[in-house]
């Protein structure tokens with residue numbers, strides 16, 4: 001069985017269900033928001049783990065972000081990833097997609113040889129869908145964007161990607177980069193064994209470091225001038241709050257499941273929803 005070197009890129013994003021603050025300059029105050037694994041990256045993770053399970057190999061999860069991003073890497077370990085790299089460096093603050101793709105490119109080179117890289121389609125915060133394709137360009141790789149399914153035959157990847165009005169089938173050699181569509185298979189549940197193992201590791205920081213390596217710009221030999229604000233040509237001219245989402249939704253509270261059902265039965269309008277008080 002072939003042993004593929006599989007990389008998956010995962011990003012920690014603010015949980016949209018939590019209230020993130022807005023800084024005076026219009027940027028998101030990420031410290032105030034709850035954090036989560038970018039929902040789109042769950043599909044990339046599933047694709048990477050599928051290759052490992054079906055065709056053999058090891059999965060390396062890579063993330064760039066502040067130290068709390070270690071949380072999503074632990075989650076990736078629970079799901080069955082073999083090792084993780086976290087690029088964390090204060091000089092990366094204010095990186096736009098160009099600077100982010102450069103920093104991730106250097107991290108990938110540092111991480112070693114690979115056969116395939118899986119990225120999410122986009123993130124729920126930056127939402128540009130630029131990082132995957134930019135990374136492929138920097139690595140001079142073929143890229144299969146909007147991939148919704150694939151299989152490996154004779155060492156070649158046969159993939160189906162979404163295009164306007166339909167799908168397209170492509171055959172690509174490795175190494176290759178995919179951005180995985182959210183019509184791909186959802187991420188499987190974590191195994192009890194995986195969760196237990198990571199809980200044990202969390203109690204032994206030295207042992208955990210063997211699985212999650214934190215690197216900085218110097219270690220990966222990245223040019224700091226090409227990252228952060230200096231390396232970011234994007235200028236955010238202005239940001240504007242577009243108002244609260246949710247429209248005319250009326251929220252009800254229920255004291256018990258029975259009470260909630262009674263309340264829901266009284267709803268005459270489809271936009272009325274029930275929320276549990278507990």
Ligand SMILES: Cc1cc2nc3c(=O)[nH]c(=O)nc-3n(C[C@H](O)[C@H](O)[C@H](O)COP(=O)(O)OP(=O)(O)OC[C@H]3O[C@@H](n4cnc5c(N)ncnc54)[C@H](O)[C@@H]3O)c2cc1C
Nearest residue numbers: 064094095096097100119120122123126127128129130131
């Ligand atoms: C001027 C400016 C300043 C900014 N300052 C900051 C800042 O200080 N802090 C900050 O967090 N963001 C900042 N951003 C946002 C940041 O540039 C983007 O979030 C980042 O470049 C990724 O772009 P995206 O979120 O649109 O990802 P997309 O291109 O939509 O992501 C596609 C896929 O690429 C991968 N990916 C993307 N980003 C990462 C990552 N960091 N690690 C691993 N995989 C990844 C994931 O697989 C993801 O699904 C700034 C943006 C601008 C324009």
